[in-house]
Amino acid sequence: MVEPTAPPLFVPSIVFSLVALLCISIVVILILRHFLPLRSTPAYLLVPVFFALWLPASMVLLVPIDLASSAMVDDLDARGIWLPARALKVSWRINYWLTFALTWFILPILGEYSDSGYREAKAKLVDSLRANAQYYAIVFGSGVLGFVYVLWSYGHFSTSLKSTIIALAYCWGLVLVIYLMGHGLVSIPRRLFRSANISGRLRRIQSQAPRAYEKMTEAEMDLEDLELQIGELSRRKGGSVSLFEDWVEELVDMVNLPESQPGRDSIIRGTGDRSPLPNVITEKYLAELTRRFLRARHARARYVSEWNRLLEDAVRTQAILDSAASKKLEFGKASPAAGFCGRFALLTPYTRYLLHYRLVPYLQTGLAIVLSLASICIVWSEVVKGILPQLSVIRYSVVHHNVADKGQVGPAGQAIAALWMMYMCAAALISITEVKVWRGRALVRRNTAPESAFWYASQVARLSVPLTYNFMTFLGLVYKDTVFYRFLGVLIDLTPLGEWFDYLFPAFILVPVCATLFGLYGRVRRAVGFGIEVLDHEDEDDGGAGPARSWREGRDLIERELNGASAAIRARRAGGPRAAPILSIPRAPAASARADGPTTPFGTSPSAGFSSHPAASHSRRHQANTSARRTALPDADDDDDDETFFESLGHRMRNTFDTLETPRWLADLGQGIPKPKWMAGNNNNNNNNGHNGAGRSQGQGQSQGGGGLGGGADIRRWFGGGRGEGRIRL
Template structure:
C-alpha cells in the first residue's frame, strides 16, 4: 500500500525545494521560503495520498494512517491558506518600519476582508439554520469546510475546463515554428512596453525618494524613517550599478510623503514594489528574447541543413570542435530541428485524448450501470498490481492539477501575481502557494468522483468529504455530481 507513497513523498519534497529555489527572488526571507515550501508540500501530499487511498478502498483495507495523514494535510492547508499565509503576505507587503507596525497593518487589512466576507457568511448561517432547523445536523466547522470545498469545486471547474483545452492546443501550435515565432514576437513587444513602464515607475520612485530626502531637515521627526529608506535605495543602486533612472517626473501629490509615519511607509512600499516589478519584467523580457533568438537559430539551421552537414550552430556559444564536438552538433540538430516538433505533436495528441477522457467522465458522472470513465476502467484493469493501480490514478489526477494551476497562473499573471525565475517576490510566492493549497483538496475530490470503486466502497477521502458536504443541505451530494457539467460546457 505504501510503495508508491514512500517513493513519491521524497520526490515531492525535492521538487518543492528545487522549484522554490528556481523561482524565489533574492530578497525572499527564510521564513517565507519555509512557509511556502510547507504549504506546497501539504498540497502535494494530498494529491499523492489519493492513489494509496484508492488502493485501500479497492482491497477493503482499513487504514487509520491514511485518515490521519489526510486530516493533517487538509487542516494544514486550510489554516495556511485562510489564516497564516494571508497574514504573512500582508506583513511582507507592508511598508512600515517596525515588526509591530507591519503586523498591525497586515492584521487590519485581513480583518477588514474577513469581516466583509464573514458578515455574508453569518447571514447565510442564520438563514440556513432557520430554514432547516428541524433536520439540519451540521456544525459551524462542517459549514466552514463545506464553503471552502465548494469554493474550490465551483471555481476549479472553470479553471480545469480552460486548462483541459488550452494546454493540448498550445503545445500543438508551438510545434509550428511560424506560429511560435509570431507568438514570441508578440510577447517580446508586449513585455517591452511593460518593461518601459516599469522602468519609468521605478525611476519616478527613485526621484521622489531623493527629492523627499533632500527637502527634509536633519532635525525632522521623520528623518530616522527617511534614513531607512535612503539606505534601502542606496543598497538597490549598489546591487545594480547599470540601472540609470530616466524620465522621473514629480506629480502634484508626490511630495506629500513627508507628512507622517504612514506616508513614509507608503513611500517605502512604493519604492520596493516598483523595484520588484522592474526586475520581474526585465527577467521575463530577457527570457522571451532568448527564446525568440533560439527559435530563429533553429529555423536557420534547418533551412541550411544541406550546407552545414546537419550540424547545429548557435549564436549563444562557440562551435564545438573535434569528433565528439561534431557528433554533439549533429545530435543537437536532430533533436531541435527534427525530433522535438514530433515529440510536441505526439504529446499534444496524448494530452488531448486525456482531456477528452476527463470531459467524458465528468459528463457521465450521473450515469448509473455503465462506467464510461477511462480512469475507472484502467484502475480496475490493473487488478491486484498495487503500483499499476496507483499510477493509473496518479497520472490523470496530476494532469487535472496541472490544468487547473495553469489556468490559475495565466489569470494571476494578468492581474495579481507572477511566477518569474529568480525574481518572484515574497508577496507573489505567498499568494501562489495560498491558491495552490486552496484547490488541492477539491481537485482530488473531483477526481475521486470519476472513479467507480463499486460495491458501496468509499475511500477515506470521500468519507470525510462526504460528511463535510452532508453537514450542509445546500452543498449536498447532488450538487457535487451536477457541478462538473459546468466545466464540460
C-alpha cells in the same frame, strides 16, 4: 474493507511511501530554489510556502494509496501500495487541516505582512490584519448564512458547524478549480501543437515583443519616478521629515541615489506636475511610499526577466529555423541562467539539428494528441458523472476489476490515478500563471516578490482539496469506501444542496473550455474595448487578433535589441555562428528621413524608435516603431506580403527618375558662359559671376571633403549630386 492480519505485510508500502515523500520534498525544494533565493529568503517565507506546496503534492500520493487500501480485494498482494485505515485517517486529517489553515489564515496574513511598507513587525502585522479585515468579513458572513442553513437542515450543532466550514471552503475552491482546469485542459495541448511549428512559434514570440518591451519600459519609468521622489524627500531638512530620518535613509540606501544629484525640486519626470510630496510627512505616507517602491522594483525585475527570456527564446528558435540549410545547429555558449544540463554540450551539431528540428516537433505533436484525448476524457467525465456515472472513462481506466459491484484498484490503477491527478493539477495551476491578477503578481526566476510567492502558494493550497475530491467522484461507488470520503465527503453531502452542487456544478466546465477553444476572451475584449485583458496568451487563443502588434514590428524590435542594447546576449551567442544568417535588405530612405537626420542601421532616425536603454527618457516612451526597416526571415508565409521582382524594379526606377536633379553645368548654359577667373583681374564687380559659378563649386568641393577638378569642384555633382548631400545618384 479487509484489515491486514500481520503488520509486516504493509512494511514495503510504508518504505515506498516514505521514499516517495522524500522525493516530493526534494522536488518542492528545487521549485523554491528556482523562484526564490534560498539563502537570503527569511524562514517565515520559506517554511509556509514549502508546506503549501508539499501538502498538495502529497495528496497525489495519498489518493491512490487510499483507493487501493479501501477497495474490497480478496488478495492483499493485489492491492499494490496500501496502508492501514488508521494511518490514512491521521494523514488525511493532518493534510487537510494544515492546508485549510494555510489557505485561509496563515498565507493571506503573511502575504500582506510582507507587502506592508511599515518598518516595525507590530505595525506590519496590524496593517496586514487591517488589509484582510474585509476579506474575513465576507468569509465569515457567508459562513453564518451557510451555518444557519445546515443547522436548519440537519439539526445537530457540532456536525453543522464543521460541515459548514468544510462545505463552504470546498465549494469556493471547486468554483476556481472548474474554471482554471477548464482553461488549462485546452491551453496545454494547444501550446504543444503550436510549438511543433517552428516558424509559427517564432512569429508568436515576435508578436509578443512590442507589448513586452512596452511593459518593461513603463516599469523602468515608474521605478525611476519613485526613485526621484525619494531623492526629493531625502533633500528635505527639518520639519516632519526629521522625525523619520532613519526611515528616509533606509529608502535612500535601497534606491542607491548618488550623493550629488542635480536639483529637481519642482517636477517629477514622467508626470509633468509639481512635486507630489505633501507638506507634512506622516508614517502612513512613508509606508505607502515604501510599498509602492518595493512593488515597482519587483515589477521592473519581472518585466526585465520576461523580456530577456523572450530574447533568448527568439534567438534559440531562430537558430533552429536557420539550421535547416546547413543541417547543423549551434546554440553558442550557455546562458549563465541555464540549468545544470544546459551547460554541457552532449550532442554534436548534426545530432542537435536532428533532435530539435526533426524529432522534437513530432514528439510535441504526439504528446499534444495524447493530452487532447485526456482532456476530452476529463471533460466528458465531469459532464456525465452526475447523470450517468457508469459512462465515466476515468473510472474504467483506474478501476480494472469489479467484484459484486465493488471495484478493485491494483498497482496499474494506482499509477494511472496518479497520472490523471497530475494532469488535472497541471491544467489548473498553469492557468493561474496566465490569468491576470491584481498587483501584477508573477513568478520570477530567483527574484519572486514575497507577496507573490505567498499568493501563488495559497492558490495551490486552495485548489488541492477540491481537485482531489473532484477526481475521486469520477470513480463511481468506489470512492465512497475510502477514508477520505468518510472524513470529508460525508460532510459535503450532509445536505441535499451540497450533494447536488458537487454533482452538477462540474458540468459548467464546458463554459471555460468553450471560451478558450473558440477565443471568446479575445472577442469580448475587442467588442467591449477599454484595453481589457484576461489571459497572457489570449492573443494566441483568438488567432493573434488582440492588442499585440504586428509580428514584423516585433521582429525588427528584437533584431534591434540584439544588435544594440542586448549586446551581452549577442556576445554569448557569438560562440556558435548561425549557418544561414539573416540578411538585412535596406530600402530607399524617405525624403523625410533624410531631412530629419542620419539614419540607423535599420533605416530610421535615432529619435524615431526606442532608445537603446529602456529608461532613457519619458519622452521616448513610444510604441514600437512600425516604420522600422524590415529584416527578411526564411519564412514562406512572408512571400505574399513582399513585393515581386518586377514591382520592386519599377518602384526603384520611378524613384530614380523622380529624384533626378539637373546637372549644374547644364543649368548654367542658359545663363551664359561666365568669365574665367584669370580674366576678371582685381575688378570686384566682375567677380560676381565667378563666385556664383566655379567659386561656389569650389567651396562645395572643399566643404564636402572630396577631391575635385577645376579648383576643388566635386566631380560627384556631375552625376546628379546635390549640394551638401555628398553621394552619387545613378
